[in-house]
Amino acid sequence: MPAILVLTTISGLESGKKLAKTLVEERLAACVNIVPYVKSTYRWEGKVVEDDESLLVIKTDSSVKDKIIKRIKELHPYELPEIITLDVTGGLENYLNWIKDSVQQ
Template sequence: MYTLLLSTTNTMENAKKIAKTLVDERLAACVNIVPYIKSFYVWEGKTVEDDEILLVIKTTAEAKEKVIKRVKELHTYQVPEVIAIDFNSGLPEYLQWLSESVKKDGN
């Protein structure tokens, strides 16, 4: 089982820090940074419009909770968006690489 996590942040610096840390610590096989999205959301009772950066994080289901914890530690938002989508199919060679790229629990 594999997991795709989505998270947004407001600066490229924070996006790169999160992406590099997750890959360097082998919690994620790959993190894509989508440099510009326009977000509308309700925060503290008001509709907010922000320019944000989207992180697309690919990892294993086994590492999902560690990735979520690490994103929370590195993120600049009080309540960061972290949405997890579990999946179990895709190009077999890619999924094998993904599994091999993420550190196994305890290693």
């Protein structure tokens, strides 16, 4: 199964660290990069809103896609969290194998 990236934004660096650590500890993710500051502009409940957030770039295996989406929804503080998955179509083979080996299947 190929690797995927899962993207989610979250308010606060500490919330992001907690989510990242949980996903790796539970072997749902091999690695999570936290981009500590992004400015998000979006429409919510009929208004344009700006928020300071952190971006999590989650590396995992597609075999756990449904499980990781479910777990992020359970842990995420937002009513409607951003959860976007992207297929990885290439990369360093040894790294991609490490992702697969690091994730519980």
